[in-house]
Each structure stands twice: as C-alpha cells, then as structure tokens.
Amino acid sequence: MNSLKASASSLRSTVFLLMILIFTKPINSKDFLQCMASKFSTANVYTKESTLYSSLLLKSQKNPRWLNSTLAFKPLYIVTPSQEPEIGVTVLCSREHGLQVRVRSGGHDYEGLSYLSRAHFVLIDLVHLREIRINMEDQTLWVQSGATLGELYYNIAQRSSTYGFPAGVCPTVGVGGHISGGGLGVLTRKYGLVADHVMDARLVDVNGRVLDRKLMGEELFWAVRGGGGASFGVITAWKIKMVPVPLTVTVFTVHKTLEQGANKLVDRWQQIADKLPDDLFIRIIVQNVGGGSYGVKKTVQASFNSMFLGNVQSLISVMELIFPEMEVGAKDCKEVSWIESILYFAGHPSGTSREVLLDRDHQLYKSYFKAKSDFVNQIIPETALQQAWERQLQVDEAYMVMEPLGGMMNHIPETQLAFPHRGGNLYNIQYIVKWKVNEAEEARRHIHWVRMLHAFMSPYVSKSPRTAYFNYRDLDLGINGNNGTTSYLEARVWGTKYFKNNFERLAKAKRRIDPSNFFRDEQSIPPFG
Ligand SMILES: Cc1cc2nc3c(=O)[nH]c(=O)nc-3n(C[C@H](O)[C@H](O)[C@H](O)COP(=O)(O)OP(=O)(O)OC[C@H]3O[C@@H](n4cnc5c(N)ncnc54)[C@H](O)[C@@H]3O)c2cc1C
Structure with a gap:
C-alpha cells in the first residue's frame, strides 16, 4: 500500500515537473522567425529589437495604465499582416513554437487583453487590414x-x-x-x-x-x-x-446639477427611457463639475445627451408630450446630418471637419481608467442614485453613463445572437473612474473606489446573474x-x-x-x- 502511495506521489511530481518544463520551455526567437520566413517571406514581423516595435505596441492602446503592468508580458513579436494568408501562417508558426497569440484591431479593450498576456505570445495587429x-x-x-x-x-x-x-x-x-x-x-x-x-x-x-x-x-x-x-x-x-x-437629425444636451433637480429628472427618465419612440435616444452622463480654485461648489451634474431621427419641430412635440419635465426648447437643439451627429456624440465642437474621424490616435479617447457595468431591469430608487452620486464626489473624475434600451432591443430574442441583454432591460450603466498619474497607488485607490460603487449598486441592478456587457x-x-x-x-x-x-x-x-x-x-x- 505504502509503495503504491509512494509511486503515485512520484508520478504526480514527474507530471508536475513535466508541466513546468512544457510551460516554461525556453523560446528560441529564431525558430518562430524562421518559420515565418519559410512560410511567408514578406511577412511584417517586428521583434523587441526592431526600431518600430515600441511605437507599434503603444500606438493603438487606449488605456495606457497597462504600460506599467508587471502582471503580464509584452509581445515577443508583433505581426502586422496585410493579407489573410499572413495571419494563417502566424497562427501556424505560433502553435508550432509554443507561443500564444493576441489579436488587436482598435486596442480599446478595457483590460488590455488584446496586447498583453501572462504567457509568451505574438501580437497580431490588424492595423493594415482596414479596407x-x-x-x-x-x-x-x-x-x-x-x-x-x-x-x-x-x-x-x-x-x-x-x-x-x-x-x-x-x-x-x-x-x-x-x-x-x-x-x-x-x-x-x-x-x-x-x-x-x-x-x-x-x-x-x-x-x-x-x-x-x-x-x-x-x-x-x-x-x-x-x-x-x-x-x-x-x-x-x-x-x-x-x-x-434621415437627411436631418436633431441633437441636444440638457445639463442639470443636483441643485437644479437632476435626481428628479433622472427618476422620470428611468420610467420612460426604454419606452420612448424608437426614433429618440436619450442617454445620461453623470459627472462631477465645479470645485477647483474659483470657489465654485463641487457638485454632480447629469447631462441628457440625445439624438432624434427627425427635425426640431417634431422632436419638441414629442418631448412636450412625453417628457415635459425636461423643458427642451428649440434653443437647446441643433439640426444636423447623421455624420455631424457622430461628431457631436464623439465630443467634437460644432464645425469640426469630419476628417477628424480618420484620426485613429486621437488623444481625446486615451486615459488611465477602470470601468464596470450593469444592466438595470427595475427602476432604481431616487435615494439610491442620490447616494451613488454622493460617492462620486469622493474622486476627481468619474462618470456614470446610463444608456437606454427598449425599442428594437425588445423585439430581438435573447438567443438570436450571443449577446443576450435584450427585452426586460431598461438601460445599462457604465461606471468609469479616471486618474491622471500612472502610478500603482493611484490605480489601486481609484480601482478600489469603483469596486465599492459597484458593490453599493448591487441591490438595485440585475441579479442571478448580475449581468455585464462583454465589450465593457x-x-x-x-x-x-x-x-x-x-x-x-x-x-x-x-x-x-x-x-x-x-x-x-x-x-x-x-x-x-x-x-x-x-x-x-x-x-x-x-x-x-
Ligand atoms: C473610449 C471608448 C469608447 C467606447 N464606446 C463604446 C460604445 O459606444 N459602444 C460600445 O458598445 N462599446 C464601446 N466601447 C467598448 C468597445 O466596443 C470594446 O472595448 C471593443 O472590444 C473594442 O474593440 P477594439 O477592436 O478597439 O479593441 P481591441 O482591444 O483591439 O480588442 C478587444 C477584444 O477583441 C478581440 N479582437 C479584436 N479584434 C479581433 C479580431 N479581428 N478577431 C478576433 N478577436 C478580436 C481582442 O483580442 C480583445 O479580446 C468603448 C471603448 C472605449 C475605450
């Protein structure tokens, strides 16, 4: 019996040792490169020694907090294919030489999964595949x-x-x-x-x-x-x-601080946002305003950021009927083309040339942040939202973005596609916290804060399971x-x-x-x- 136990234990040790050997197999950088060269002679492969390696790696990552990460490796190689067969060869050579791959298109992954890994890997960056x-x-x-x-x-x-x-x-x-x-x-x-x-x-x-x-x-x-x-x-x-x-759509944004009755308006929005006509989209961005050195009181502001697929006149008739509390008037609205509405929602001032949309590296969207998300299927009590916003005042830059669902989303079954968050959800919330200095302590403090906010919200959002959006x-x-x-x-x-x-x-x-x-x-x- 004892000898059986001993041999089982020695077998376990051998397996364990083998696993270590497999997973820590030294990477011979020449093997992968030779494989690529033999299968695709014009492949675009960059090693850590290449002059362009760093700029390629950094170029399209939108959350630079990962730059200092000690929890993950940077890629051993970056491949920037310009044709599909080059990708096939990269996959085969990576497999052959015990490397994993990560794929990056725009680099917006909130947790950096498209360009960092805890295993040795090849980054396939699709920056040249954009026809x-x-x-x-x-x-x-x-x-x-x-x-x-x-x-x-x-x-x-x-x-x-x-x-x-x-x-x-x-x-x-x-x-x-x-x-x-x-x-x-x-x-x-x-x-x-x-x-x-x-x-x-x-x-x-x-x-x-x-x-x-x-x-x-x-x-x-x-x-x-x-x-x-x-x-x-x-x-x-x-x-x-x-x-x-339509040729003309209408955009508007109404801002209300807590002192101006933001919570009452958000409460009303919760009751109707998913039931509005399908042509009307009103999302809410809650953020801190004021503070600073001019003696303006720091408070929370809710911005009702909206688009209507029609002209101003029709929009105002709709709003008077179903959301009169917002008191939207023609002075708040702007008729624009659909492409101008894209610039508006992207945060560009009126008159910005549409060519800005071609700027892949626009700095407006780069920041150190951590985000979490929820889906909401029953109205959140006004007092709970008020408490959430009071928490928001504990940090400098945080956002609670509430995006309405309903409309077409109610007509598509949960199983139609892999994305399941359809009918029954009123809206989703994204909690985002940002910080300015890329230091571990700053990151820890802000991440802790957003986790606490998320924990605070648990009684009020979807349950069993508490759902979240994969893209967030x-x-x-x-x-x-x-x-x-x-x-x-x-x-x-x-x-x-x-x-x-x-x-x-x-x-x-x-x-x-x-x-x-x-x-x-x-x-x-x-x-x-
Ligand atoms: C500033 C900002 C604004 C955003 N706004 C919105 C919004 O309005 N609505 C919304 O729904 N989401 C939004 N998102 C979330 C966004 O949709 C996701 O982060 C999305 O995954 C980003 O895609 P990407 O190609 O830029 O990211 P990447 O980091 O390149 O990829 C994200 C994930 O997809 C994988 N992947 C990428 N390309 C491929 C591919 N070709 N084949 C296989 N796997 C691939 C990656 O490996 C990674 O796992 C926003 C994100 C940011 C940072």
Whole structure:
C-alpha cells in the first residue's frame, strides 16, 4: 500500500515537473522567425529589437495604465499582416513554437487583453487590414476588422447622406473587437446592435484556414456576433447591411446639477427611457463639475445627451408630450446630418471637419481608467442614485453613463445572437473612474473606489446573474487560469454574467472550432465539456 502511495506521489511530481518544463520551455526567437520566413517571406514581423516595435505596441492602446503592468508580458513579436494568408501562417508558426497569440484591431479593450498576456505570445495587429468596400446598390458593405468606427462612418457618409450604421460613439474603437462583442450606440433603440446587421464574416481558424459564413457554419457565425472574437480565431472582415437615416437629425444636451433637480429628472427618465419612440435616444452622463480654485461648489451634474431621427419641430412635440419635465426648447437643439451627429456624440465642437474621424490616435479617447457595468431591469430608487452620486464626489473624475434600451432591443430574442441583454432591460450603466498619474497607488485607490460603487449598486441592478456587457470588459467578474485548463463549469462564474444561458452554446461552438483551446485569454470561452 505504502509503495503504491509512494509511486503515485512520484508520478504526480514527474507530471508536475513535466508541466513546468512544457510551460516554461525556453523560446528560441529564431525558430518562430524562421518559420515565418519559410512560410511567408514578406511577412511584417517586428521583434523587441526592431526600431518600430515600441511605437507599434503603444500606438493603438487606449488605456495606457497597462504600460506599467508587471502582471503580464509584452509581445515577443508583433505581426502586422496585410493579407489573410499572413495571419494563417502566424497562427501556424505560433502553435508550432509554443507561443500564444493576441489579436488587436482598435486596442480599446478595457483590460488590455488584446496586447498583453501572462504567457509568451505574438501580437497580431490588424492595423493594415482596414479596407472598406461599400455597395450602395444593395446597401451593404465589407469592412476589414482593423478599420475604426470613425473610418467606417466617414466612408459611408462620403457615399450617402441617407444611410448609416448603428455602432458605438467613440470613433477610434476598432471594428474587430466592437462588432464581435455586440456594439451598442445611439441607433440601438431604433435598429439594435451593430452585430444584428452582420450578414457574413471571414475568420482565420486555428489551422490557418480562412472561413466565410458558409464554411464556418451557422453556430460559429452566431458565436462571433456578441460572443467576442478572441475565443474563436482571427476575424478579418465583416459584411454589414447599412440602415436608413434621415437627411436631418436633431441633437441636444440638457445639463442639470443636483441643485437644479437632476435626481428628479433622472427618476422620470428611468420610467420612460426604454419606452420612448424608437426614433429618440436619450442617454445620461453623470459627472462631477465645479470645485477647483474659483470657489465654485463641487457638485454632480447629469447631462441628457440625445439624438432624434427627425427635425426640431417634431422632436419638441414629442418631448412636450412625453417628457415635459425636461423643458427642451428649440434653443437647446441643433439640426444636423447623421455624420455631424457622430461628431457631436464623439465630443467634437460644432464645425469640426469630419476628417477628424480618420484620426485613429486621437488623444481625446486615451486615459488611465477602470470601468464596470450593469444592466438595470427595475427602476432604481431616487435615494439610491442620490447616494451613488454622493460617492462620486469622493474622486476627481468619474462618470456614470446610463444608456437606454427598449425599442428594437425588445423585439430581438435573447438567443438570436450571443449577446443576450435584450427585452426586460431598461438601460445599462457604465461606471468609469479616471486618474491622471500612472502610478500603482493611484490605480489601486481609484480601482478600489469603483469596486465599492459597484458593490453599493448591487441591490438595485440585475441579479442571478448580475449581468455585464462583454465589450465593457471587467476582469473582476472572474478569470481563467494561465494554462488553458479552466473548465467550462469554472468559467461559468464570469461567462453567464456576460452571456447568460448563451454561454453553454458558445462553449459548444468553441469545442467545435478550437478544441485544443489555442485561442485563449483571461476571459476566453473554454471548450464545452
Ligand atoms: C473610449 C471608448 C469608447 C467606447 N464606446 C463604446 C460604445 O459606444 N459602444 C460600445 O458598445 N462599446 C464601446 N466601447 C467598448 C468597445 O466596443 C470594446 O472595448 C471593443 O472590444 C473594442 O474593440 P477594439 O477592436 O478597439 O479593441 P481591441 O482591444 O483591439 O480588442 C478587444 C477584444 O477583441 C478581440 N479582437 C479584436 N479584434 C479581433 C479580431 N479581428 N478577431 C478576433 N478577436 C478580436 C481582442 O483580442 C480583445 O479580446 C468603448 C471603448 C472605449 C475605450
């Protein structure tokens, strides 16, 4: 018996040692480079010694707090493919030489997962894959994943004043991450998510093959619309059906501080925001104002930031009927084209040239931040919101962004795509805290603050599970282990928060396309089983 125990224990030690050897196998940098050179002689590969390595790595990361991270490695190599076969070769050479890959389109991942990893890895940066081909005859377009939303908006507007695209508000966000995670924006109440309008996609799989919708099959095509791309392969391009927009839309923003009755107005908004006509979108951005050296009292302000798909006159009639408390008048409103409304929501002053949408590196959207999210399915008591905003005064720069749902979102079943947050949700909330100095203590203090706010809100938001939006990535919800062995059951802890019951179907799609779990990260979907 004792000898059996001893041999079992020595077997365990040997396995453990073997695992260490496998996972710490020294990386011979020549092997990967030789593999790339032999399979694709013109591949664009950068090593840490390349002059362009640092600027490439830093260029499109939007949350530079990760620059100082000691918890993760920077990429051993950066590959910037300009064709799909180059991606296939990168995947094969990475697998052959024990390296993982991370894929980056626009670099907006809140937790830096597209450009940092706890394992040695190759970064596939799609910055050169950003072709946009528009077909006005059938109102469809093909866009490569490395394009930004701004580039896409700009190109559509150059071809048409009456067609648009229902995606997010930040122009530097990458098409690749955004669409694969769902894509919420100003047109969501009218048309749903951007992922709802995807007709086809192209994906490089774990064997380096390029698959379109027909070749990948409907399960995988379902999964990459809302389930994120990073678990399944490298999505190179998307075919999208554009949506009609009027020649003239109306935008307005009404600001109210706590002293001016912001809480009463927000309370009223909660009752109607998801029931407004589908043509009307009113989101709320709550932030601190005042303070500083001029003796102006620091307080909280709610900004009702809105777009109506019609002219001022019709908007005012609608508002008088359903939201008279806001007292919106013509003086608050501006009639603009759809593309000008994009500039408005992106925070550009009136008169800014639309060419600014082509600036992928615009500094406006770079900051050190941590964010968390919630979906709300019953009205939050006024007193609870008041307390949340009092907490907000404890930090310098924090935002609570409340985005209305309802409208078209109520007509799409939870299982239609991997993104499940449809009917029954009134709105979602994003809690964002920012800081100015990239130091560990500053980060710790602010992250603690936003976690406490999130904890405070728990009685008032969705429950069992408390849901969150995958594109507002939050590693606090749970993470996979480092070696790819996290099981489906273990990952359910965070997976059902993003995907509810769709998580199981996602894991089954994963098992079919990538059973060895090559494409993985801290929140990738493990193969079912
Ligand atoms: C300033 C700002 C504003 C935002 N505004 C909105 C908004 O209005 N609405 C909204 O819904 N979201 C918004 N987001 C969130 C945004 O949609 C997500 O962060 C999205 O994932 C970013 O995509 P990306 O390509 O820029 O990011 P990346 O960091 O490049 O990628 C994000 C994730 O997707 C994976 N990925 C990227 N490209 C591919 C690909 N081609 N194939 C496979 N996997 C891929 C990455 O590996 C990573 O896991 C905003 C984010 C920021 C920072």
